[in-house]
Amino acid sequence: MANLTLVQAINLALIQEMERDERVLILGEDVGLNGGVFRVTEGLHKRFGDKRVVDTPLAESGIIGTSIGLAMAGLRPIPEIQFEGFLGPAYDQICSHAARMRTRTRGAMTVPLTIRIPVGGGIHAPELHSDSPETVYIHQPGIKVIMPSSPYDAKGLLISAIRDPDPVMFFEPKRIYRAFREEVPEDEYTLPLGKARVVCEGNEMTIVSWGSSVVQCMQAIERGGRSIELIDLRTLYPFDMDAVEASVKKTGRCVIVHEAPKTCGFGAEIAARIMERCFLYLESPVQRVTGFDTIMPYYKLELDYMPDADRIARAIEETAAY
Amino acid sequence: MANLTLVQAINLALIQEMERDERVLILGEDVGLNGGVFRVTEGLHKRFGDKRVVDTPLAESGIIGTSIGLAMAGLRPIPEIQFEGFLGPAYDQICSHAARMRTRTRGAMTVPLTIRIPVGGGIHAPELHSDSPETVYIHQPGIKVIMPSSPYDAKGLLISAIRDPDPVMFFEPKRIYRAFREEVPEDEYTLPLGKARVVCEGNEMTIVSWGSSVVQCMQAIERGGRSIELIDLRTLYPFDMDAVEASVKKTGRCVIVHEAPKTCGFGAEIAARIMERCFLYLESPVQRVTGFDTIMPYYKLELDYMPDADRIARAIEETAAY
Amino acid sequence: MPIKSAFTTTIDHVSILDVNANFDEKLGAGLIPDGDLVRLYEHMCVCRHLDEVAFKLQRSGRMGTFPQNMGQEAASMGAAYALDKTDWLVPCYRENAGLFWRGLPMEMILLHWMGDERGNAIPRELYCMPLAIPIGTQLLHATGLAWAAKYRGEKRLACTFFGDGATSEGDFHEAMNFAANLDIPVIFFCQNNFWAISVPGKIQCSAPTIAQRAVAYGMDTIQCDGNDIFSVVYCVRKAAALAREKGRPFFIEAVTYRLGDHTTADDARRYRDQAEVDAWKTRDPILRIRKFLTTRGLWDDAKEAALAERAQRDVAAAVERAESIPPPDRNDFFNNMYATIPPDLALQRDTMQTHGIGQDPSQIEGAVIELPAKTSH
Amino acid sequence: MPIKSAFTTTIDHVSILDVNANFDEKLGAGLIPDGDLVRLYEHMCVCRHLDEVAFKLQRSGRMGTFPQNMGQEAASMGAAYALDKTDWLVPCYRENAGLFWRGLPMEMILLHWMGDERGNAIPRELYCMPLAIPIGTQLLHATGLAWAAKYRGEKRLACTFFGDGATSEGDFHEAMNFAANLDIPVIFFCQNNFWAISVPGKIQCSAPTIAQRAVAYGMDTIQCDGNDIFSVVYCVRKAAALAREKGRPFFIEAVTYRLGDHTTADDARRYRDQAEVDAWKTRDPILRIRKFLTTRGLWDDAKEAALAERAQRDVAAAVERAESIPPPDRNDFFNNMYATIPPDLALQRDTMQTHGIGQDPSQIEGAVIELPAKTSH
Ligand SMILES: Cc1ncc(C[n+]2csc(CCOP(=O)(O)OP(=O)(O)O)c2C)c(N)n1
């Protein structure tokens, strides 16, 4: 066991998978000598060399498009997109190709690809460095989407993603890259994709969240007074609706928390599913505490945009009082 | 009044707005001499010339990116993206720039832009010519999204879109481009963005839909036996939640129908909002009849993918029986 | 010296068997053995016949949109001929000739345009990618495939095909740039047929040549008569040698012409002059090669008649195979989304429903709902 | 002739005031009047001082990430000087010098990097676009702005700035191609500073020059010493003339160097040699121009001291203005989404809630919920 930050846990997972499997390579902007702008690939270039840790031209469609070719040829590329705000130029290659190649070719061609992307706000970064676009890719069939909220989960889920035979988007909440440490086994291990984690148990209300918002939820819960079950989805597609259903059938009330804008955010899907599956158990409408339907403001106001413990606590109280 | 198809109504709206306002110009692939692959811009090149109807290079990011520049300079560009499947390369310019310019500059720069896009399945077209990506753009703050289901609405909404000071995506359901005709006033007229249309009234159940699915809903309703209120949203952002709320509070039951995949489709948002606003009025969970969480299959199977009157009728019966 | 030259370059144009069937012995001799040339000619004719048949299938409602390859057969076939059987072919949709030469069964192309994904399930050992619908995107896949070969120390290269229109897309640029700067052995093969649907070539590239696109990347580049299979073979051999020996990419502009409509959904008379088409008909690659073969005593009317008959037979058999395949299973489009279908998607498949109640009818009180079975189509 | 030349070209490199401050009278005489040159020098020094102050503001937590412009002042300032005041400047984020020359108040740049959108609310009459964060995207906006000028018959052109890294993006290609083929008067001004964060120029463009990118489009192109303001002015004048007279675009590669880190979030020692940086320090555009002015008797130590003092005063005043602006209103980020705020968004703004109950507390039975007010920050 080692006491690691999220960055360190991901770095360790990358090293172990590269040691284990010659087919794994890393590519992207500044991933080489520089070790990535967040230092997630620190030391990898030195250890594995130019061939397996590749600085590419500044072109996100190129990074993903060539990764698709690499993957179809049987390698296991791990491209990095430097910030979620720069996924845009790669959207087409992800959604028109990575997501479709298996079904388009009825399985003759597959795309075992893991795209790593720092995501979310809260670090006082410039514009387009603080967004939460996960919903777009959850909506796109053919991709798996992961967003861990802890070092332990990050390592196990990333290893599973790399070994997964299909394209996976691995969002890394940059706000908690170094926010805390956790005991992480030094050996390699995998965590199943599509399984949620019950962070804490309770029977008065369920909270569903993912990514760095999970930390905000914990803070709200720690204010005390209520027995709350917190579910960290971890994998956003396929998502663990069974865990949510079981919890809400027990508690009868639910609050969903995410950073992305409200309208058509993933929270809407969870809420709609809860209604479909738990209609007769619900004692109050499912509430969503989310980013607003605005552009994430520049950083002077970013904390007003992001759901925080105050807003979550308020939603809990309101939901309980309904 | 003239009896027009959807294509003709849109064509007429374009002509009238170009006659009225020198600042309006059309650009895109094959929009000139060829009149567009669906002939929506037929005759415009002849009438308005090279300067105002411009065939561009084959580059969707270029089409939208230059349109943003044209719009910021005070013109009213109407770019066409040939099929919704080719929006991908333009995603970044739409979401990172068109949607953000006003708020990024606190109003100093604005992007009065109307993007026209044929959308949806049912015409036996090749791959990536039959998708329904509207949710992605509803989720993106800063854009208005329209999808008409009739010639009359199309003309009035398109004229409103062109005159709107903000970026609008105008999705044209290609399956009904020529499927039927409707009386359309020859004079120009506008319809308010953000207002739904009650297609038919009823008090047993509400159906919410948009685009060519509205026609499938009508067919299901016409099978008779129930008093159903059909709401065509027409504008998907901002959307007319008041109309939906009023109807569901009256009927207590609701089915939502759309072609896009279920997970994180716009139906989820409507369902979640209904729960938020009508919780105590609901007699059964809101149901969604949608495309599946798969890639739209090639055309041999496309009708298995798309919600049709049978599937809608079944959902109506099930919802009523709940 | 306040103004000095920072860069100079020049680009070659290659033509071996010219429009008048004049043959340049110096470059052309031995390039293609007689027997191969006859086989290439035969394949081109079969491919041309498929175009005609496909057109009729579409018009009679037995197939969806189809893009004819007519007039461009020499380009992709010459390339496929000059490459190794294990080099990747990464096509757009106007390379039927080359794909058939490689061994792709004709019915797979038909199936694709009949709206059936099974037309894309290409056996791995053919090293062919399926047709690419979104313009320009496949160039990056080719670059990745070739990169993988380099990564593994294989001598395999990738050759990707695209039109003049594709050179306007951002992905074209990114693929060229990746290949040039990271030393990836890709051949970028542009079929410049002067039109992208109705948009003329000058709107895509107003420079004197498309070949000079490659200058931007410091990439070797050449222009050739794409209706002359000898020129094509000459250039692709040169490109392949560079790719295999130096691991470097190469750009080829093959000048050709689309003799038919863009696709069966198009009517080219709306936007281009018949005179232009007629002029290009005299440069038809099939006519040219036939004349050459005849002059050399390698071809005659009897052989032509026999070939016509064989073409009819082969194409008819391919159509028969494409049409007699059982309809696809509805489950197919669920089952191929992931290696292992997620439970929620399996539920959608098994119930053919997305609505919560339909997926779990136990929620409904009272009788099971009976509805007319799904209308068959 | 089986092999003939299809295309030849050559690209010029311009240098007027060279590294050793040798001045080419033939090209340089009269290019910049003495008085202007002094003013340009002063502006460059103020801009350089802002870099230093901004660095300290960031380090002391008074500002977020900031990209220094150090070493590249001559490039954007020379361009802004050579253009009309009503030509569009469409920058990336390393053109402070040019923007200040145009008249952009320094505090707007500071506000931008202090995380405040009001730094982008640039008065229309300055014809400056705000800084562009996503690399390469602004080139298309510039093309559209220039297209609009052409559409209206104005003589206005657009000049857009970007780095070597930006030339790898698809949007770069699409913008160049649109401008070349549709005859749009844009000047594409590349500041080749040899690095894109840690990635060396050869990974972005392995060709001998970046200037040759333009050959792909048949666009006029030139390379110049970007640390020599005379060369820059010479090239931009040439480009502007072509744009205004023929409506044609022009590409300029200005060779320069980023003397500082990529941004305050970067540590360039991780990836580049100090020797390289030291070599470029001797080519600093500010040193060069100062030497020139001094030789010509236009500058002396007293003036330098006075300038240093003025720079300190001006920058301090700008910082003061940037820091004393009242905090932005939370409503701002709602109110600027659309010309008219949609009702649902107004509700989100007015309640600062997204959860349905919080937006409509009447749904809750019992007392109003009291919570600690939002933690201020
Ligand atoms: C990204 C994208 N945009 C638009 C289209 C629609 N489209 C199909 S073919 C075509 C023209 C292609 O021209 P070119 O690349 O020259 O190939 P050609 O058809 O001439 O062989 C267009 C615009 C598409 N398939 N993909």
Ligand SMILES: Cc1ncc(C[n+]2csc(CCOP(=O)(O)OP(=O)(O)O)c2C)c(N)n1
């Ligand atoms: C689309 C996009 N991808 C990645 C980034 C992250 N990023 C910011 S600056 C930069 C390097 C830019 O290099 P260059 O264009 O040469 O400009 P320079 O910083 O050298 O002036 C990168 C990769 C970005 N801002 N936008």
Ligand SMILES: [Mg+2]
């Ligand atoms: Mg073409």
Ligand SMILES: [Mg+2]
């Ligand atoms: Mg640079």
